Amino acid sequence: MSISASSGDFEILPATDDAHGGVIIDLKEPMDSEIFVTLLRTSLSQWKKQEKCGVWIKLPTALVNLVETAVKEGFGYHHAEPNYLMLVYWIIPETSCTIPPNASHRVRVGGLVLNDNKEVLVVQEKRGIFHEIGLWKIPTGIVEAGEELSAAVVREAKEETGIDTEFVELLAFRHAHNSFFGKSELYFLCMLRPLSTDIKKQDLEIDAAKWMPFEEYAARPITEPFKYEIELCLAKLERSYAGFSPRPISSYYKEELSYLYLNSHDLDKSSKSFEVFRS
CATH class of the missing domain: 3.90.79.10 (Nucleoside Triphosphate Pyrophosphohydrolase)
Structure with missing residues (x-):
């Protein structure tokens, strides 16, 4: 499997665009750190010309040898899971970084x-x-x-x-x-x-x-x-307190349901008044 992607007359690291004007490098194959740093510098130069914002590198545990190289090129830790480390770099220093922090x-x-x-x-x-x-x-x-x-x-x-x-x-x-x-x-x-x-x-x-x-x-x-x-x-x-029960609603992000927790007892009474108001 190729470890790099072609962009004109030069090679860059394989990456996909994210939904916020950045790119995600998802490396899976073993790579020498010297080859990696050369491709990374070329890739960053290309993405700056394309006015990309944040660059993410997803490194599985098998590629831990590349962490130090990425950090020396300006990347910082963002978050980690048992099987990978995610690093990120804001490549337009003249603007404020808008990358959200890790889960709070x-x-x-x-x-x-x-x-x-x-x-x-x-x-x-x-x-x-x-x-x-x-x-x-x-x-x-x-x-x-x-x-x-x-x-x-x-x-x-x-x-x-x-x-x-x-x-x-x-x-x-x-x-x-x-x-x-x-x-x-x-x-x-x-x-x-x-x-x-x-x-x-x-x-x-x-x-x-x-x-x-x-x-x-x-x-x-x-x-x-x-x-x-x-x-x-x-x-x-004493039946004097009404809590919140889940109501299924369509999701903004995927074709699956999510749940809105609300006071169904009072809402149902209000809904009847709303229907009368609309009629």
């Missing part, structure tokens, strides 16, 4: 599972600060790439406790900063309905799991975030 947030979910006996599904973790203080808490976890919030919280509850659940609604969310390697965090608290009762805890991360009476759950020593969690649970028991 991670997303976590918590599942408030309440059964017909007014018991809350709780766990104790095997490690971390909550383990050190012996805190009973609801199942929580990280949303995976490409995973919907409602699916993530159901998965986490199943993984940690073995309990099957269905998503009811989003109750609240928290925005915090300097959470994980300096990144911000969005935490979504969700109400789940249990579909099973027998607990089979996850041995790797969970020390214990059980159904706890709501009164006992509410009587725990708590911090302010847990205080609101309890108040929301109580409000749901």
Whole structure:
């Protein structure tokens, strides 16, 4: 396979245009660093003439030998995944760089599972600060790439406790900063309905799991975030709080559905008024 592309009488690195006036170099074949730097300099010169903006280099782990060369030519790290490193270079220094930074947030979910006996599904973790203080808490976890919030919280509850659940609604969310390697965090608290009762805890991360009476759950020593969690649970028991449920909508980016979380109860009442207004 050719490691370079032809552009007139000279060779440049193979690249594709992105949607923002830049190019993406996606190297897959082994390449000597001296050949690479020659092709890179020629390519950058050509792309400057074409008034390109940002140049991306996607380097798989097999081509880690090219990282130092790219950095010396002005490229910087943008982000990394287990199988590649992405570098970027703004090639028009007389203008401000508009390349967005790497992902600024991670997303976590918590599942408030309440059964017909007014018991809350709780766990104790095997490690971390909550383990050190012996805190009973609801199942929580990280949303995976490409995973919907409602699916993530159901998965986490199943993984940690073995309990099957269905998503009811989003109750609240928290925005915090300097959470994980300096990144911000969005935490979504969700109400789940249990579909099973027998607990089979996850041995790797969970020390214990059980159904706890709501009164006992509410009587725990708590911090302010847990205080609101309890108040929301109580409000749901009293049917005085309406959360947000997912409504499928068409996506801007792909031919697939995404989800808008909204207060369906009040929206449906408003929609009826809107239809009357339109008529």
